[in-house]
Amino acid sequence: MQTKKQHIVLKTKSLSIGYKTKKDYIVVASHINIELQQGTLIGLVGANGIGKSTLLRTLTTVQPKIAGDIYIQEKALNNYTHLELAKTLSLVLTESIASKNLTVYELVALGRQPYTNWVGNLSDHDHSIIENAILLTNINTLKHKKCFELSDGQMQKAMIARALAQDTDIIILDEPTTHLDMYHKAYILKLLRKLAKETNKTILFSSHEIDLAIQLCDAMIVMTKSEVVSGAPIDLISQGTFNSLFPEDLILFDENTGSFRVKNSASF
């Protein structure tokens, strides 16, 4: 890989994540040291229940960290106000939006909320950013449709357009490919890669599509029971990181094809 002197947008230092109960901390993962570079697509993979969502929720301040530090643009995450953070970090969540009666344009326009005045009026500048986000995600023909008329794939594109309209350095997506068919899974991830390159944004997503992520991501964060590793997909393959992703009784990682296959001798 060529050595680009890239700007680091998000960085964690020996971060511990987990839940706070009344007396105790339940640590889900610790010693997380990751660096996200500008203009890259980063995939976060790991087995169910390993803490992917917890990590994303911690990075987006939905839940507090347990220990360690998170820096965005070299400023500690704790020092961001709600509004500053809204202009730096946008989200695409797994939950569906409360009202599906919005048109796609209205939905994307809501991404401009951190920039608009008290009543939420859109300026010409806002409109051009919204139009641009719609063009970048190829949903121009859906612009005036209501959200309840969209397929899951179209809805996901609209949500990505909304995040783009928020005009942030970082976009974080929680499992953007669930509920989608094979074609649309690939389509969405390819779209995210294109957006990272064209808009120079840092895009972090969690996913179970390890094969696709290996092919499309600039870097990957792999969460296993023992550690959190990050690096370029090729390096991670040669280090054998993916083998430790799942229990080895059922599926195996094939380093040649970069995908998992079912073990023939597998039996329950």
Next chain:
Amino acid sequence: MGVLIVCFFTNISLGSVSIPFKTIFESLIGTTDNYIILHYRLPKAITAILVGSGLGVSGLLMQTLFRNPLAGPFVLGISSGASLGVALVIMGTGFFGGAIASVLISKWSIVIAASLGSFLVLLAVLIVSSKVRDTMAILIIGLMFGSITAAVVSVLSYFSSAEQLQQYIFWGFGSLGNLSWHELLIFFIIYAIGVLLSILSLKALNTLLLGENYARSLGMNIRQSRLIIILATSALAGTITAFAGPIAFIGLAVPHLTRQVFNSSNHKILLPAVLLVGAIIMLICDSIAQLPTSDFTLPINAITSLIGAPVVIWLLVRKRKMVF
């Protein structure tokens, strides 16, 4: 807007005493001094407009805040809180003796008690709702608060005199009349504050259409916005219940009717539309309640449900899809 003006004039012209249009117009512009128009029908028509539009807005705010189409001032116990406040003032004064009672049962003590009751119940629902994530649970909690207040009211009724009971029951029928110009002014001021707070919440309301997590990620201060929305609702619903009694149904139905007609969820369209539709519906209901040409006036509370419910059912069946 045109419909509103027509309804307004129709409402004023109808009543047990028939007054020609010419007289009405003349008394409105001040050339003729018609006592019935100026001191009875005009205040009543204005009250109807304030009540209908105010209840519609408070229903809209609640439906968006709780992301639930079943929400409304009634379902969440605001009106039952107001009822409890009023019941305490009307019937509870029996416990304190007659001397204080006569001081307490003024129009103002009823207004204050109703506002306070509705605000406290709404606050309680909100505190509990911050602990539960399920929206359905919030509605059930609101209904429970309604049951509790109803129970307290029955206990109070049991110890009350017949006159006190009658006073309370008549308050419960709802009434748009009996407001003097002076009272109407106070009503309007609190109503205006409620509507102003709603306008201030327009952006927050639209952001809430995405759900709370997205709203937070867009930099919205959820706590503050939620408080403003609740203050607006309790100011509107509480005052209306205080001055006009617990008017059923309007708070729930008007936002639905408006969404169906305007086919939008954008609050910049919905808020003025709900104000307009609420006012129109209330004027129509009041015109019917007066039973034109007869001496009777039916309880407004019964009419809003009798007229409103079939309309909403018809709209939902015809469109086959609920817009929310």
